[in-house]
Amino acid sequence: MMTTSCNGSGGSKADSTASGEDNSIMGAGSSFDNPLFSKMFSEYNKSNGLKINYQSIGSGGGIKGLTDKTVDFGASDAPLSDDQAKAMTGPAIHIPVTAGAVVLSYNLPDMKDTLKLTPEVLAGMFLGDIKKWNDPKIQAINKGSKLPAIDIVIAHRADASGTSNIFTTYLTKVSKDWETKVGKGSSVSWPVGLGGKGNEGVAGTIKQTPGAIGYIELAYAIQNGMAFAKVANKSGAFITPSIASVTAAANIDIPADGKVSLTNTDAADGYPISGLSWVIIYQEQKYNNRTSDKASKMLKLIQWMIHDGQAFSSALNYAPLSEKAVSVGDAILKTATYDGKPVLQ
Amino acid sequence: METSVENELITRNDISLRVITSEKIRDIVKGIKRVKRSHRQIRAENVFRRTLVIIGLAMVVLVVGIMLTLIVQSIPSLKALGIGYLWGQTWDPVRDVYGALPFLAGTLLTSFLALALSIPFSFAVAIFLGEYYPKGWLANLLKNTVELIAAVPSVIYGFWGLAVLVPIVRSMEASIGIPSIGYGIFTSSLILAVMVIPYAASLGRSMIQMVPSNLKEAAYSLGATRWEVIRSVILPYTRSGLFAGVLLSLGRALGETMAVTMVIGNTPLMPKNIFSTGNTMASVIANELGEADKMVYNSALIELGLVLFLVTVVINMIGKKVISRFTNE
Amino acid sequence: MSNHVKYRIGKSTGFQALTIVLATSCVIPLVAILMYIIKAGITKINWNFLTNVEKPVGEIGGGIAHALMGSILVIFFASLIAIPIGILCGIFLSENKKSRLAYWSRLSVDILQGVPSIVIGIVAYIWLVKPFGYSAWSGSIALSIMMLPIIIRSTEETLKMLPDTLREAAFALGMPFHRVILKVIVPCGISGILSGVMLSVARIAGETAPLLFTAFGYQFFSTNMNKPMETLPHLIFKYAITPYKDWQDLAWGASCILLIWVLLLNILTKLITRRWKVQL
Numbered sequence: 015m016m017t018t019s020c021n022g023s024g025g026s027k028a029d030s031t032a033s034g035e036d037n038s039i040m041g042a043g044s045s046f047d048n049p050l051f052s053k054m055f056s057e058y059n060k061s062n063g064l065k066i067n068y069q070s071i072g073s074g075g076g077i078k079g080l081t082d083k084t085v086d087f088g089a090s091d092a093p094l095s096d097d098q099a100k101a102m103t104g105p106a107i108h109i110p111v112t113a114g115a116v117v118l119s120y121n122l123p124d125m126k127d128t129l130k131l132t133p134e135v136l137a138g139m140f141l142g143d144i145k146k147w148n149d150p151k152i153q154a155i156n157k158g159s160k161l162p163a164i165d166i167v168i169a170h171r172a173d174a175s176g177t178s179n180i181f182t183t184y185l186t187k188v189s190k191d192w193e194t195k196v197g198k199g200s201s202v203s204w205p206v207g208l209g210g211k212g213n214e215g216v217a218g219t220i221k222q223t224p225g226a227i228g229y230i231e232l233a234y235a236i237q238n239g240m241a242f243a244k245v246a247n248k249s250g251a252f253i254t255p256s257i258a259s260v261t262a263a264a265n266i267d268i269p270a271d272g273k274v275s276l277t278n279t280d281a282a283d284g285y286p287i288s289g290l291s292w293v294i295i296y297q298e299q300k301y302n303n304r305t306s307d308k309a310s311k312m313l314k315l316i317q318w319m320i321h322d323g324q325a326f327s328s329a330l331n332y333a334p335l336s337e338k339a340v341s342v343g344d345a346i347l348k349t350a351t352y353d354g355k356p357v358l359q
Numbered sequence: 360m361e362t363s364v365e366n367e368l369i370t371r372n373d374i375s376l377r378v379i380t381s382e383k384i385r386d387i388v389k390g391i392k393r394v395k396r397s398h399r400q401i402r403a404e405n406v407f408r409r410t411l412v413i414i415g416l417a418m419v420v421l422v423v424g425i426m427l428t429l430i431v432q433s434i435p436s437l438k439a440l441g442i443g444y445l446w447g448q449t450w451d452p453v454r455d456v457y458g459a460l461p462f463l464a465g466t467l468l469t470s471f472l473a474l475a476l477s478i479p480f481s482f483a484v485a486i487f488l489g490e491y492y493p494k495g496w497l498a499n500l501l502k503n504t505v506e507l508i509a510a511v512p513s514v515i516y517g518f519w520g521l522a523v524l525v526p527i528v529r530s531m532e533a534s535i536g537i538p539s540i541g542y543g544i545f546t547s548s549l550i551l552a553v554m555v556i557p558y559a560a561s562l563g564r565s566m567i568q569m570v571p572s573n574l575k576e577a578a579y580s581l582g583a584t585r586w587e588v589i590r591s592v593i594l595p596y597t598r599s600g601l602f603a604g605v606l607l608s609l610g611r612a613l614g615e616t617m618a619v620t621m622v623i624g625n626t627p628l629m630p631k632n633i634f635s636t637g638n639t640m641a642s643v644i645a646n647e648l649g650e651a652d653k654m655v656y657n658s659a660l661i662e663l664g665l666v667l668f669l670v671t672v673v674i675n676m677i678g679k680k681v682i683s684r685f686t687n688e
Numbered sequence: 689m690s691n692h693v694k695y696r697i698g699k700s701t702g703f704q705a706l707t708i709v710l711a712t713s714c715v716i717p718l719v720a721i722l723m724y725i726i727k728a729g730i731t732k733i734n735w736n737f738l739t740n741v742e743k744p745v746g747e748i749g750g751g752i753a754h755a756l757m758g759s760i761l762v763i764f765f766a767s768l769i770a771i772p773i774g775i776l777c778g779i780f781l782s783e784n785k786k787s788r789l790a791y792w793s794r795l796s797v798d799i800l801q802g803v804p805s806i807v808i809g810i811v812a813y814i815w816l817v818k819p820f821g822y823s824a825w826s827g828s829i830a831l832s833i834m835m836l837p838i839i840i841r842s843t844e845e846t847l848k849m850l851p852d853t854l855r856e857a858a859f860a861l862g863m864p865f866h867r868v869i870l871k872v873i874v875p876c877g878i879s880g881i882l883s884g885v886m887l888s889v890a891r892i893a894g895e896t897a898p899l900l901f902t903a904f905g906y907q908f909f910s911t912n913m914n915k916p917m918e919t920l921p922h923l924i925f926k927y928a929i930t931p932y933k934d935w936q937d938l939a940w941g942a943s944c945i946l947l948i949w950v951l952l953l954n955i956l957t958k959l960i961t962r963r964w965k966v967q968l
Contacts (some may be wrong), residue, residue, distance in 0.1 A: 039958075067905075074649075076650075077650070078649065081652055083821075101653070165539070167538070167540055172625035173646055185900065199452070202648075203456075203627065207624030208540065208542055209624065209627075210929065214931045215930070223542075401864070406866075411777075414689065414780055415784070415789055416793070417777075419793055419796045421796065421833070428815065429807070429810070432814060450790045472890065483710030484714055500705045504714070505714055505720060506954075507955075510954040512895070512921055513719070514719070514896045518939060518940075518943055519927070523724060553717045560714075584696050584699070585703070586703040586704070586959040589808060610921075614805070615804075616805065616806045617897055617921075621928065644810065645806055645897060645900060646807055648810065664806070664807050670802060671905060672802050675798070675802030
């Protein structure tokens with residue numbers, strides 16, 4: 015997916031304000047969101063002038079940055095765990111900003127059809143029980159395709175990742191074996207495979223290694239022309255990850271705090287490895303030397319992201335937020351305060 | 360303004376001068392100015408000397424500060440995991456189980472393999488430049504080229520390794536029949552080997568050049584061939600110097616981060632053989648420090664940094680000690 | 689000639705041949721890397737490349753202007769910090785060969801030289817980023833710590849080699865200590881000191897590890913040292929591992945520029961060193 019920008023320059027020249035402070039916001043975290051965020055922030059910069067420095071270092075990095083207060087907001091595909099919430103100096107709020115699909119992308123150049131995977135086979139591959147591509151278990155669900163006799167090379171994340179969290183949560187739900195041997199989390203002890211840094215690193219590894227398979231966000235697979243598998247969901251149908259199937263999986267009630275998992279969806283045509291992604295900020299915005307101006311700029315940015323910013327989702331294969339999700343997000347944003355007073359009116 | 364000087368003179372020196380001529384005043388003023396200037400000079404000198412001392416002290420403070428910071432930050436991990444951390448085999452941040460052995464193993468494997476691969480070349484260069492062709496434009500060219508190897512930034516080695524070496528190693532692995540991944544300990548060792556050649560080479564060369572020629576001439580006069588002189592005179596003489604060069608190369612290899620991170624495969628498991636993927640201490644820190652949110656996790660990584668610091672410092676110190684003893688003999 | 693002697697001579701020649709082969713083959717990897725990077729990178733360098741900044745993921749037309757500026761600024765300020773401190777410390781060590789403090793100081797410098805760059809990155813993160821946030825200053829300071837040992841050692845070695853008579857003559861003329869050092873000794877040793885400085889700059893120009901946790905990265909063009917900034921080596925690292933072809937192309941172009949820059953600095957240093965036989 016290539017688009018050219020019309021004015022040939024993605025950013026403006028040096029900060030025009032003397033302090034440079036108030037015209038930029040720092041965010042870090044999820045690489046899952048990076049394709050969407052980089053487009054959103056570039057557009058927001060063009061229309062609003064605010065510069066957003068977003069570094070795609072993985073959800074774990076975003077959470078740590080927020081805990082250490084080295085960033086203004088963190089982006090994560092996994093909500094804060096209890097331990098992480100305890101480590102923060104104040105309550106943090108989660109605003110869902112997009113939903114996407116974690117796809118299984120693979121590098122089998124001679125494979126013409128789309129690979130089909132079931133939860134059992136998937137768990138088996140990632141546990142290291144299924145070692146070769148022409149294993150009978152894989153062949154059984156892919157009748158009609160000729161699978162090569164090469165080794166399966168698993169690609170997983172080397173850094174703390176919300177994408178990993180979505181994927182391992184799914185595997186934990188569908189495989190007792192996985193649940194006992196590995197478990198779920200942003201950074202698990204992978205039994206086999208290579209580690210890549212960020213969604214970018216895993217995609218790069220898959221692209222360059224014949225026989226590799228790994229989990230990445232849908233946008234990465236499409237932008238790089240990589241093949242990805244159909245996965246059988248709870249109802250037994252093999253679903254292709256797409257905006258439609260993610261939207262189907264995301265069409266559920268969102269609780270008031272915004273945290274919910276979309277994996278292993280009950281929806282008949284929902285893609286089973288979908289996930290929401292959140293922007294996380296402190297509820298009380300007055301800390302360190304944050305000005306109320308900066309707080310309000312940031313909250314307006316997040317508000318824009320869940321409303322007008324959603325227009326950029328489909329082009330990048332992210333599912334636009336459902337109305338329920340947007341209204342929950344709005345309500346959560348209204349609870350953000352500066353010095354006790356709500357920031358957004 | 361002679362009146363003010365006059366007053367100063369009287370109040371300062373407590374000398375009662377009944378008769379003061381203007382010339383005397385001028386001389387006295389000049390004298391005072393000279394004294395003032397030399398006071399100022401002495402003060403400036405002292406300031407300068409003191410600044411030098413402060414800066415010299417600052418270096419000590421800096422290094423002690425680094426060490427203390429590492430130790431203090433490692434304390435949570437030391438308390439929680441104890442010394443068993445160093446030979447624990449599982450690295451599982453989810454379950455809060457940390458064991459550094461996979462990374463220690465990865466670091467040692469890559470570094471020693473890199474040394475083994477690079478030493479023949481380093482020594483060849485050292486002997487070539489130190490003994491066979493110490494002068495001449497060709498020798499100079501080789502010397503400069505080898506030194507330029509050390510100048511190439513490690514991220515560029517990593518990128519080149521990723522683009523060129525990994526596919527080559529992958530096809531090599533495929534032809535031998537082992538899982539062909541391309542990334543792994545072997546590939547990292549290859550790149551590291553290239554990167555550390557210059558260290559042992561240049562130190563070895565200067566050591567070899569220092570062998571007194573009367574020793575060599577004595578051997579030649581007894582009928583030794585070139586090779587025999589090298590084997591029986593030069594190498595034993597420079598043995599400790601060459602060893603120091605090897606230590607220097609080892610120290611460099613142990614601490615290398617970027618090139619290794621890009622090709623080692625980033626797997627927190629014990630490497631099964633040299634073709635497995637793995638991880639080194641430096642690269643796990645680079646990958647995971649930015650996101651270690653739990654206190655013990657963060658601290659465990661910094662403890663790795665402490666171990667790395669201590670090991671590289673000790674090796675470098677031994678190397679330097681050996682060199683200084685050698686050059687002072 | 690007896691057979692045994694022929695055998696011995698043969699062994700000697702054989703060894704010489706082996707040495708020549710091994711030694712000259714060291715040149716191969718360097719040349720291979722140089723050629724590959726220049727070939728892969730030179731085509732990517734154009735005016736757009738040098739003046740644009742990053743574009744959103746997947747869009748073409750991005751450039752490295754922000755990283756070039758960032759590298760220049762970070763290196764400039766690192767040098768600004770390290771050069772005076774380094775030269776002064778070198779002077780201290782060369783003037784005080786015997787004192788206790790000088791012994792410990794020299795030891796500290798030697799230790800500092802061996803510290804891996806990632807450890808310096810960790811320490812800079814703890815000292816500067818945790819309290820003050822990510823900034824280009826923290827990156828500069830981390831890099832200046834790495835520059836110090838090189839500058840100090842080369843200054844000390846250069847000044848030690850100057851004849852004592854020079855110093856004594858200046859003192860005999862009544863010059864104060866600081867004048868002797870700053871106006872007589874240092875200017876005499878300037879080319880050795882300069883080559884130490886240039887070597888240290890070349891060394892840190894390509895360093896990535898200390899910048900990972902300090903200068904962080906920034907997609908926009910910025911000259912604000914209090915905020916994060918993108919640098920060339922960090923950009924190369926970030927883009928090299930991605931799957932996007934345009935980003936990889938940017939990384940090749942940036943590698944080409946970085947490599948040429950570093951090699952030029954090193955070659956320049958050698959030319960200067962030749963005029964003044966400095967033992968570095």
